[in-house]
Amino acid sequence: MTDQITFKGTPAERALAEQIHEVLRLQGMFYPVDAPVRQLLGNLVGYFAQRRGESPEKTRSDVAAAINANPEIFTQEVQDEDVMIITGRRGAYVQPKVDRSHSLVTRFYEPVNPLPVDDISVVITTTRPVLPKIDPVFVSDYWLNGGVSSEGEGDFDTIIPADDLPYVPNADGDSPLIGQTPRRRSNQMRINLPQGISIDLAQSTDHIMALSGDAIVSALRTTLEKDPYERFAVFANMVAAKQDVRSFGKNEIRSITDYIENEVGAPVEDKDILVHVMRVSARSVDFEQQLFALNYRLHKDLEFVGVSGVSLWATRKLLDKMSANRRFKASDMGALFSYLEEGLDDSVAVDSVEQIQSRGSVSHTLSFFEWDYGVLPFNRALAAILPAPIVSRQNTAVIRVEVPQIPGFHFDISVRFPMSGRGGWLQGFDSFFQDQEILAPGATITLKRTNMANVIHLSYNEAEQRIESLLYVDDSKKKSKFAFREYSFACDVEEELLTTQAAIGRIRRIKFLELAERRNMGSLVERIFEAFGEEVGTRQAPAYQLGFEQLYLVASAYRSVSRDFLRDTLTTHPNCQLVNHTAGLWSCRIDPNTEARRDDAQFDDEDE
């Protein structure tokens, strides 16, 4: 209803304004009463021009005048080339306002009585609540694909379009395939190894073995060893049906143990055990089968320390006796070689493993630590010519070292294979390195493979007899310490690695560290800087500079170390930095309150 609306302007304008509003009101007849009614000025002009029989120009002028005279009723919005006239059914369009001043959201943002800022912590916490972590549930692709492995697209099952299926008429003569949906074909010619490798059985056996032979053998070995029915007997690389393998009684095993420990006192070959303990003739028809049975049985109770082709057996007691070393525990020694398993083995930096294997020999320069303890690192270079473990869980192999330059001289060493993170090493050289008075720290020895898997040759460069005051560990008192004594040797040495008093005398400034204390390479490096370095800092902020090779010489007196390992230690040490790349000069800042500093100061006092 427009009765309550008062229009302004001249009588003509008021009349036209009322008509315009009436038209718009009819247009919005079914709109909500507070909804806007919109119409273009051009359309209104066209409508009234026709109705009034006037020209559009004249009508446009009159309509515009009527609208302009009533701005409270008609709102105008300019659009592109026209003007939008907006009004409401009850007069002017008024945009409805919703009172949200009392809504929950508004009250939170604008509280009636805001808390003082001091108390804001009462209502606001800056601590993010810990969201519960939901562990993912892994669902194998096998099950997601309805029991079909998904490895390699198209490797296993294939969807066969109906058009590609062969035509096979059914009994009624109709094609059974027309109109059917594509269906799955199970590809039975593929198998999966436990390692996740897929094998196509459609290929030739030779091809398969060339491609995945190692993985297949490894998987088969695991399968046979873990057969729940225990139908297979596996030892090294040989397999037999278990029911065909003879058994050995407890008394027989006891006799074998007694023979190894008390009669021979050293690891014994399987053939000797069979002949001398079991009284089996070596010419017996089933000798090889009995050997297999013996090895299979002994693996349960004794320690296998053999290599490929030579099955040597020892008892735990005998091995403990053999490796009994008052100077170190195996666990401590293994920790000192762990860098080899951390990618810091630089033994194949010059010659590759392949080159070493084809040559069959490796040269190695002895450090003081190796010479003193009679050990060598089981690095990649030495591993290339030494036998590998051949039975599961084998951690030791005993091999013989022959020294052709000393006729008839040989000794046994233990190869301690790397195991669960700890590094491997060779031990048992002390009888040769020190007792013979031939070698000294800095000597280069060459280890060469022979045609016997358990025998290696050791050679060195002979030189004139020479006497030097060399570093040694004085164990004569309760507390060990470094000292120097006259020592005779007769080989070529790298002079910079010879631990003479002149070269390494300052080592006595450092507290003598037990083997277990030498694991922390960073701490050891700090001690070396303090004892050997040139002071470049202040009393409050001490710092030292030392050349890389001097660091290496001292560090290699304490423990097994490669140059890569030392470089990595210096690079990652927060207080060390390279000062001069060309001269290989490093500096190290020392915290004046470090434990090492206090220990060494104490040691100096005691020593004096």
Add this chain to the structure above:
Amino acid sequence: MHISDTEGIAHMDGKPILFGETGLEALLDLLREAGTPQDIAWLAEQYIEILRKEAQTEEQE
């Protein structure tokens, strides 16, 4: 897994060929026949042959 023939995928009825499960009895027969311990590499080749035969038989069925 058994799915009805009416579903049009009866070929899924076939026994799956599993490395380490299928054909172990045949492998054992082979070892018994040989009478002496055999190299595991040779045995692995024989096992591949056994699995291939099993797979072909399954496909034909």
